[in-house]
Amino acid sequence: MYLYTRFHEPHSYFYEGTLQGYASELTKDLRVVNGVLTADVQDSTIRRIASHGGYFIVLDSAGQRLAGSTDITKALFPLDEGRYFRLPANDAHPELYGISRQIPRISPPAYVQIVFPVGDIVFQTVVHNLMKEVAWIWIPFLLAVLLTNILVVRIGLGRLARTVEEAKHVQPAGAMVSLSEEGLPDDILALVRTVNEAFDRLRDGYRMQEEFVADMAHELRTPLAVMMVQLASVDAPHARGLERDVSAMARLVEQLLDRARIGRLRIESPVILDLREVAREASAFLAPQVVTRGKMIEVVGEERPVLVSGGRDHIFRAVRNLIENAQDHAPESSLITVEVTDCPAIIVRDRGPGFPAPILDAERRRKGDVRSERRDGTGLGLSIVERTMMAHGGALDLRNEASGGGCAEMRFPPLMI
Structure with a gap:
């Protein structure tokens, strides 16, 4: 509303404001020295007026030229204390709109006249007045809008961060x-x-x-x-x-x-169990099969109970799958080691060819791609162990030993008592 009210009359306010502004600039270049009026108009002002197709002249009280545009030697309009005027178009110039104004506070009197083509200076005037009168409000307003948008986006998308983490x-x-x-x-x-x-x-x-x-x-x-x-x-x-x-x-x-x-699987009613007992039971269950196939098995580790919370039968089946996987790939007469540590963890080691590189990638296993690529392997055993550990809040770590053979470690979260 302010901009509409301020700038809706271009043929009056815009032209008159431009003419008044240029007239004021020319007035600043006039001096009275020892009673003699001199006009030393700056070259930049002359060029700026000419660039917009304008003309000007500074006259003394007798109508004699003191300064002005090239080829302007006499008054453009009868001298007046302050009057706007129009000059009709002719072969030399288009229609001109101007001002004839007496320069204030100078004795003897002097006059300045300046004209511009109608319509040529409107845009320049709009920009000039807009910057002068509303820029001081417009710039802070833009900054405030920018900061508000940033704040709104951060608040709105901040709630999305939780959803992104859930999706991961x-x-x-x-x-x-x-x-x-x-x-x-x-x-x-x-x-x-x-x-x-x-x-x-x-x-x-x-x-x-x-x-x-x-x-x-x-x-x-x-x-x-x-x-x-x-x-x-x-x-x-x-x-x-x-x-x-x-x-x-x-x-x-x-x-x-x-x-x-x-x-x-959802462990809804977990029990407190000793990993040593589970490891011994699984090893004892498979020992006849291991020996029949010409291999050996041992259980080593902690002498004190290693307690965790979970489903006993599910953990037993997971350990069984790791031992079966080890016996399928361990060479004849070799030893399969089942170790219980206080991490708490159960580790199954064999002396076979080890795991291929792709299956050692934890990210690949996290996505469910834990298929065994060792000879005669279907990958179901490792998949069962992986899912069992996920349900217990633990992890399955597969690696190859420096001395040879594969190592599968079931790591459980510590028991919170």
């Missing part, structure tokens, strides 16, 4: 988790809700996949058990080889069931 920790086994929608801006909230709906669809697909695997494994258990019994009663050279193959298939089915259970 979404895992295949944790598809039940949805991103937080609390306190988000409406535009961002719509996006987050769409993502959560996608998570719901993924959750349904994930559940259907797990149910299919579990159903398939259940259906295979009975016929495989029948085949094992029938092969045991067959006294033929090829029967033993078939028996080993069927046994491996039965173990694979059992791992599929474990993997399906682990996908939905």
Whole structure:
């Protein structure tokens, strides 16, 4: 409203303001020395007036020229104390708008006249007056708007930081988790809700996949058990080889069931257990199988109890999978070591070829890609261990020993008593 009121009459205010401004500048260059009026107009003022197509002249009381534009030798308009005037267009110049003004506080009297083409100087005047009259408010206003926008963006997106962190920790086994929608801006909230709906669809697909695997494994258990019994009663050279193959298939089915259970694992009622006992039980359970295959197994570590909180059966199955993985890849007559440390952790070492480089990548395993690339490996065992440790708030660390062989460490969070 202020700008409209201030600048809505360009043909009057703009022209007159420009003419008054230039007239004031010319007045500053006039001096009276010993009663004699002199005009020493600066070259910059002359050039600026000429650049806009203007003309000026300074006259004494007798109408004699004291200074002025080139070729202007006489008054442009009859001398007057202060009057605006127009000069019609002709072959020499377009229509001109000007002022004839007596210079104040000078004796004897003197006059200044200045003209500009109509319409040529309006834009310059608008900018000049705008900068002079509103820039002192406009610049702080722009800064305030900029700072306000920055503050609003930081506050609005600051709430999104929590959602970003939640998204970073979404895992295949944790598809039940949805991103937080609390306190988000409406535009961002719509996006987050769409993502959560996608998570719901993924959750349904994930559940259907797990149910299919579990159903398939259940259906295979009975016929495989029948085949094992029938092969045991067959006294033929090829029967033993078939028996080993069927046994491996039965173990694979059992791992599929474990993997399906682990996908939905939530430790809702954890118990306090001693890792030494779990390690000994798993080692004792597999010892006959290890010895039959021409290898040895030992349990070493802490003499004092190493207590953690979790599901005993799930941890037992995880240790069992690591020992089976070790015995599958350890050379004949070698030793498999199961160590319990007070970190707390269970470490299984073998003297085999070690783990290939891709599987040692913790980030790759975090995303669920923990498939074994060692000979005859399906990767289900390592996947079961990885998911078990995630459910217990721990981690699975795989590395190769400098002396040779693979090392798998199940690290648990310390027991909070």
